[in-house]
Structure formats: structure tokens, C-alpha cells
Amino acid sequence: MTDPVIEADGLGMRYRRRGGGWALKDCTLALPAGRVVAVVGPNGAGKSTLLGLAAGLLRPTEGRITAPTRDRLAYVAQDKPLYGQLTVAETLRLGHELNPDRWDPAAAERITGPLPGNARVRTLSGGQRTRLALALALGKRPELLLLDEPMADLDPLARRELMGALLADAAERGTTVAMSSHILTELEGSCDHLLLVQDGRIRLDGAIDDLLAAHTLLTGPIADLAPHTVVDSRTTGRQLTALVRREGPVEGPWETAEPSLEELLLAHLRPTEGAPA
Amino acid sequence: MVEYRIDRRSGVATYLQIVQQTKQALRMGLLEPGDRLPTAREVVEATAVNPNTVLKAYRELEREGLVEARRGLGTFVRATLGTGPADSPLRGELTDWARRARAAGLEREDVAALFTSVLKEHFEGDE
Known part of the structure; x- marks a missing residue:
């Protein structure tokens, strides 16, 4: 295992406005370098806050978080802030001037490819702005790339193309990528590590393969599922369907299967039957 | 050269799809000993699949003795996969x-x- 690239310990963040609630609370994690991390959770769960803290743009209310310094990380915020009056070419030149030691024009131009260099940023569509923002981030050759809802503005074709380019670049240079989304299908297959955030807390953290292998989806007669930890269960007539985190092998009259990532996430996000929501 | 088609809705793990499609190409004679598999970068760029997933599939094929990784050169086919002839x-x-x-x-x-x-x-x- 390599050294973690992001480490948080008892991290909490409270907004002064918005009624003073906790956006993030008791968050402890260590993300290994070289992973492509899916930061998943419902709207308002704390995903953006976590990414903003990792980027050093927000200051924690309590606890601490360590991540690479500003010059070695790139952060693409949800609203893709760019200068509207600059052209595409000028924006790239600015990227070069702000990162004189690290800038790689080829990496940036692979992403901007179809954009006209003399177009002003304010005339670009949402998808084109996303492209330019990603080009700026990749041109910087970061060790850590933080992307907040990166694909929201893109059509499926551009999404596939940019995700492919992003991952190819990460594969070549061992970049750690953390990207948030509330749309799971956007990330499934592209990520190898999962951070599930819900109500400002980390619900799941681990390699996706390990998490899937640790859980079992079972269907069969209603019976006590101890010693396994029940994540989600529902009954229909005489049939029980449950997703459990296993404690030892599952023995009993059940059909068992490894859950899909979607099943695992939904099970964790759904309030359990009979339990307080 | 093979081109992988990844079906995210199939319920089959992505690395297994790559393993199976490679084996299928070996059975059909589309890949022969000495052929190079696409690099992880090429697969990732075309499919947007996680790089570690591609490497995991290639390791599995290597473990089965079907391919070998040559440092700095790529991953190459070592063996063919026999299939029963159609009239067996x-x-x-x-x-x-x-x-x-x-x-x-x-x-x-x-x-x-x-x-x-x-x-x-x-x-x-x-x-």
C-alpha cells in the first residue's frame, strides 16, 4: 500500500449561514495514491464540502485534513469558474503562466481539441466550458485531481471521451483522481475506490472490489440473519431479500449473490424497514 | 489487435469481460501467439474503464499462462486456446x-x- 494522498482525521465543517448545521462531521479517512475515487451521495450530503476542504479552499471547523499543496493539485469546481472575456487560447496561456514549471501544453490540447482557439469563454456552451476547465486541470499535471460533478454538462459521447482521456492520463502518470457525482452510472466502471457520503458522514470507504466482496445479497425464507450485519432488508410475503455485510460464510436456505455497486449503494442509502428514518 | 466492448449493465465484472473477450479472440484465432494486447492506456481511452481494472484482467490472463507482460514493451499473447472442432x-x-x-x-x-x-x-x- 502506498502513502495516502489525502488524510483526514476527525474532520468537521460547519457553515455559519444555513442555520449553523454541520456540512461534514467526524470524517476520518486515508485515500491511497493512484486510485480513481468515486465520491458518491445524495444532493447536499457533503461531497462538495469534502472536495473543497481537500483542495484547501475551505477551512475545517474541527479536525484536520492533509492533501498535496496547491501547486500539485487541481480542482475543478461544479460551476467551472473561468474568465468569460478571455479566449480559449488565452485561457490556456494563462494556465501556462500560472504553472510555469509544471504546464504540459500537449496534455491540455488533447482535451481542448475541438474548441476554436479564438472563441471567447463566455460564448462557449456548458459542455465546452467543462472541456476547457478539465484541460486547465490536466495541463497542470497534478498529483491529485479533484473534480466536483465533472460530467454534469456533457452529452453521453463527450462524457465517454473525456472520461477516457482523463483516465488514460491518470493511468500514465499515476494521478489520484477523486470525482463526485450523484449519478452513479457516470462513475461505475471508471472508479476503483468508493467514498459514500451521507448526511455529512462517511458511510463507506474502501476499494470497490473489496466492498462488493464483503457484502452478500440474499433471498429466501424469512429467518434470523445473525451474525451478519443487515444493511437493508425487505420482506414480500414469505420471501426475504436482504443485503448483509458478512461475518463468516453465509449458511442457510438462501440464494446468495454478490451485489452490484448500485445495489450496494442503494442498500446503504435506503432507510431500513422498521428502523427510524 | 482486439477491441474490448464493455457492457456496464451485464452484471459481469468489467475485468472478467476483458478476460472473456480476450479468450474469445484467442479461440476464434483473432489473437495469435506474439500478438500484442492493447496497452492499458489504449483500453482506458477507448472504454473509460478504470486503469486498474484493465491491469487486473491482464494479470489474470498472465496467471493462466495465456499472455506475458514484457517490461516496457507491452503484454503479448503466449498461447492459443483450443476449442473442440465443430464436428467433435x-x-x-x-x-x-x-x-x-x-x-x-x-x-x-x-x-x-x-x-x-x-x-x-x-x-x-x-x-
């Missing part, structure tokens, strides 16, 4: 069996379910 006795027996199943009134799906369950019984733990 095994195929003949299976054809007879399918004919009898149909004559006994089984639907296509019944036959597939039966076949799958027998496969599962005899090849348990192979995957």
Missing part, C-alpha cells in the same frame, strides 16, 4: 441431447437453465 464427438452428443430435450417438450429457456445448472455443478470455483 462432444458436439455431436450435445446436439443429440438438445434434440431429445426439445422432443421432450422443453422450451429454449428450460434447456438453457438446465445446461447452466449442470455447468455450474461441474465447473464450480473455476472462474
Whole structure:
């Protein structure tokens, strides 16, 4: 295992406005370098806050978080802030001037490819702005790339193309990528590590393969599922369907299967039957 | 060269899809010993699949002795995968069996379910 690239310990963040609630609370994690991390959770769960803290743009209310310094990380915020009056070419030149030691024009131009260099940023569509923002981030050759809802503005074709380019670049240079989304299908297959955030807390953290292998989806007669930890269960007539985190092998009259990532996430996000929501 | 098609809705793990499609290409003779598999970067760029997933699939193929990684050069095919010739006795027996199943009134799906369950019984733990 390599050294973690992001480490948080008892991290909490409270907004002064918005009624003073906790956006993030008791968050402890260590993300290994070289992973492509899916930061998943419902709207308002704390995903953006976590990414903003990792980027050093927000200051924690309590606890601490360590991540690479500003010059070695790139952060693409949800609203893709760019200068509207600059052209595409000028924006790239600015990227070069702000990162004189690290800038790689080829990496940036692979992403901007179809954009006209003399177009002003304010005339670009949402998808084109996303492209330019990603080009700026990749041109910087970061060790850590933080992307907040990166694909929201893109059509499926551009999404596939940019995700492919992003991952190819990460594969070549061992970049750690953390990207948030509330749309799971956007990330499934592209990520190898999962951070599930819900109500400002980390619900799941681990390699996706390990998490899937640790859980079992079972269907069969209603019976006590101890010693396994029940994540989600529902009954229909005489049939029980449950997703459990296993404690030892599952023995009993059940059909068992490894859950899909979607099943695992939904099970964790759904309030359990009979339990307080 | 093979091109992988990843079906995210198939329920089959992505790395297994890559393993299976490589094996299929070996069986069909589309890949022969000495051929180079696409690099992880090429696969990732075309499919937007996680790089570690591609590497995991290649490691699995290597473990089975089908390919070898040559440092700095890429991953190369080492062996072919034999398949029973189309007129093998095994195929003949299976054809007879399918004919009898149909004559006994089984639907296509019944036959597939039966076949799958027998496969599962005899090849348990192979995957």
C-alpha cells in the first residue's frame, strides 16, 4: 500500500449561514495514491464540502485534513469558474503562466481539441466550458485531481471521451483522481475506490472490489440473519431479500449473490424497514 | 489487435469481460501467439474503464499462462486456446441431447437453465 494522498482525521465543517448545521462531521479517512475515487451521495450530503476542504479552499471547523499543496493539485469546481472575456487560447496561456514549471501544453490540447482557439469563454456552451476547465486541470499535471460533478454538462459521447482521456492520463502518470457525482452510472466502471457520503458522514470507504466482496445479497425464507450485519432488508410475503455485510460464510436456505455497486449503494442509502428514518 | 466492448449493465465484472473477450479472440484465432494486447492506456481511452481494472484482467490472463507482460514493451499473447472442432464427438452428443430435450417438450429457456445448472455443478470455483 502506498502513502495516502489525502488524510483526514476527525474532520468537521460547519457553515455559519444555513442555520449553523454541520456540512461534514467526524470524517476520518486515508485515500491511497493512484486510485480513481468515486465520491458518491445524495444532493447536499457533503461531497462538495469534502472536495473543497481537500483542495484547501475551505477551512475545517474541527479536525484536520492533509492533501498535496496547491501547486500539485487541481480542482475543478461544479460551476467551472473561468474568465468569460478571455479566449480559449488565452485561457490556456494563462494556465501556462500560472504553472510555469509544471504546464504540459500537449496534455491540455488533447482535451481542448475541438474548441476554436479564438472563441471567447463566455460564448462557449456548458459542455465546452467543462472541456476547457478539465484541460486547465490536466495541463497542470497534478498529483491529485479533484473534480466536483465533472460530467454534469456533457452529452453521453463527450462524457465517454473525456472520461477516457482523463483516465488514460491518470493511468500514465499515476494521478489520484477523486470525482463526485450523484449519478452513479457516470462513475461505475471508471472508479476503483468508493467514498459514500451521507448526511455529512462517511458511510463507506474502501476499494470497490473489496466492498462488493464483503457484502452478500440474499433471498429466501424469512429467518434470523445473525451474525451478519443487515444493511437493508425487505420482506414480500414469505420471501426475504436482504443485503448483509458478512461475518463468516453465509449458511442457510438462501440464494446468495454478490451485489452490484448500485445495489450496494442503494442498500446503504435506503432507510431500513422498521428502523427510524 | 482486439477491441474490448464493455457492457456496464451485464452484471459481469468489467475485468472478467476483458478476460472473456480476450479468450474469445484467442479461440476464434483473432489473437495469435506474439500478438500484442492493447496497452492499458489504449483500453482506458477507448472504454473509460478504470486503469486498474484493465491491469487486473491482464494479470489474470498472465496467471493462466495465456499472455506475458514484457517490461516496457507491452503484454503479448503466449498461447492459443483450443476449442473442440465443430464436428467433435462432444458436439455431436450435445446436439443429440438438445434434440431429445426439445422432443421432450422443453422450451429454449428450460434447456438453457438446465445446461447452466449442470455447468455450474461441474465447473464450480473455476472462474
